[in-house]
Amino acid sequence: MVLRAYLIPALVALVLAGCGGEDWRTTDISERMPALDFDLMNEDGQAVTWDDYAGKPTLMFFGYTHCPDVCPTTLAQLMLSIRKLDPALRDDLQVLFISVDPKRDTPEILKTYTDAFGPQFIGLTGTKAQIDAVTNRYRVTYTLGDPDANGNYDVTHSSAVFAFRGDGKPAFLAIQSDPPSAITGDINTLVRESQGG
């Protein structure tokens, strides 16, 4: 009920504004999440903020490279969605892979990792405080497990993909149970919309 009471004025506002809004097939977060903002470190070890990436529709995902299954699977699914875009539009999208495991994920490791998926994939990490600022902002959590005898530890992390417009405004959130066709469709809408049509 709370959600409905909240949504109706939001929808009315959208109609009145004449922009219509998008009918995302995944979860609409345009009214539920803050605009994209962060202070992190890039693949060259330099401090960066959202301003360094603003202008392109952006997908954001939290993970770590010592994640052999879920993270590459998510990135591979995004890569397949990107390949379905009009070739002229593929470079108009960026995927920010934010590692929550800066101890193992040095900038060099992140760069090698994201390069394996394509030019749209960019690795970011930072200090724990910097990472926590981003995860808190998007209301997700992560935990680092205890190291085993080989020093390996597991990381529990959000598996959602957050999508933002080129100006950083939130658009949609894709989760693992969303059909790949819905995610591909929404990515396509996001990129086309940024082209003005």
Next chain:
Amino acid sequence: MRTAFRCLTTAGPLLALLPSLALAAGIEVSDARIRLLPGDTPGAGYFRLHNGTEEPVRLTGARSNAYLHIMLHESMQKDGMASMHAVPSLEIAPGAGVELKPGGYHLMMMQRQAPLSIGDEVPVTLEFDGRDALPVMFKVVSPAAM
């Protein structure tokens, strides 16, 4: 057993052409692959296993000269969170199968001992409780392969 035997007889000449298919004592492994990740990051091993024997079989792990450690793992998704945990063993009932696939059970393959390229074939030995280990050729596939 008869089905497995017939399968062996007819498929025998083809086996040489299908390096990822292993058949031993009624345990069939197919589609065995390692999703290679760059650098020192661990890769995931996936395959399908069918237990054509009349007994339950218990997969306990795997070993390979290509990786220092291989662990049987399971990925879980709960409340929008992804996690992974070690699985001590997997029991497969007679006539049943199990699929190790993205987002579920997988072999976590750690500390690669030599460079590998996409398209390479890597021998991996699957280990079982109370029965002979099973050597299987795994094909090295792209990080983006599903």
